[in-house]
Amino acid sequence: MKKVLVVGASGATGKLLVADLLQRGLQVVAIVRPCSSLISVVENHANYCEIPASITELSEQQLLTHLSGCDTVFSCLGHNLTLKGIFGEPRRLVTDTIKKVSRVIESLAPATQLKIILMNTSGNSNRDIPENPPLSQKLVIAVLRVLLPPHVDNEQAADFLRINIGQNHSHIAWAAVRPDNLIDEVAVSAYTIHASPTKNAIFDSAPTSRINVANFMANLATNADLWATWKGKMPVIYNDV
Numbered sequence: 001m002k003k004v005l006v007v008g009a010s011g012a013t014g015k016l017l018v019a020d021l022l023q024r025g026l027q028v029v030a031i032v033r034p035c036s037s038l039i040s041v042v043e044n045h046a047n048y049c050e051i052p053a054s055i056t057e058l059s060e061q062q063l064l065t066h067l068s069g070c071d072t073v074f075s076c077l078g079h080n081l082t083l084k085g086i087f088g089e090p091r092r093l094v095t096d097t098i099k100k101v102s103r104v105i106e107s108l109a110p111a112t113q114l115k116i117i118l119m120n121t122s123g124n125s126n127r128d129i130p131e132n133p134p135l136s137q138k139l140v141i142a143v144l145r146v147l148l149p150p151h152v153d154n155e156q157a158a159d160f161l162r163i164n165i166g167q168n169h170s171h172i173a174w175a176a177v178r179p180d181n182l183i184d185e186v187a188v189s190a191y192t193i194h195a196s197p198t199k200n201a202i203f204d205s206a207p208t209s210r211i212n213v214a215n216f217m218a219n220l221a222t223n224a225d226l227w228a229t230w231k232g233k234m235p236v237i238y239n240d241v
Helices: 012-023 060-067 083-087 093-108 135-147 149-165 210-222 224-230
Strands: 003-007 027-032 048-052 072-075 114-119 172-179 181-183 191-194 207-209 236-239
Touching (some): 003 012, 012 210, 093 114, 093 149, 114 149, 114 210, 135 149, 172 224, 181 210, 191 210, 207 210, 207 236, 210 224, 210 236
Parallel strands (some): 003 072, 072 114, 114 172, 172 236
Antiparallel strands (some): 191 236
16 A cells, blocks of 8 residues: 655645545545644544644654555645744745655655656746746745745745655655645545646736645556656646636
8 A cells, every 4th residue: 555644634625635545545644734734534434543733843853653564655735824934934845845855755765756646836836847937926936035934945945846856756746736826625626737827926817725635646656657757847727617
């Protein structure tokens, strides 16, 4: 049975991802915020293991124990949309977590590459390929880099995977999923995947349901052909409307 680790599992997208993975018969280890248990949500599923802890406070040795036997790590981490969440510590929550996870994977030295699937944002450009966002978007993003630490965190997390892990790492492969304007829907619907954004992420954003993001991330982990298509890339997802 495949075993996977989900960090940020108690978030709005994370809990949907956990449910999707369990439905596929995977063994899921979920790191959730203390006092944010999903046990009642997943109905005490036999394949579900919950770790109530802040990812920033887990030691690398503890994380190694939870990662042992996994073939995929999902990050659905994000900053709470409060003053403390946006401007308080940890300002590099996503980046520091991706770096920590990568160090632990390297220490495990798995025989086959372990996947990291990161939920990112369409407002972050993939600088591995020619992407030329509209000038209006570039200007706003430049301001966000100065004013909103979470945006920089998302950029740096993806950049770490692009630059430091790269395309030919011995033990790690990765993909960074870029949803656009996140919305809530109750069921998976049709969606499209693109190599680069087709919309202005600031002034012409398109809806992307969280449950579709969770579905695509789960598909990446379980569909070998899909993974081969998007490995080492930053796919953009939109609802097909």
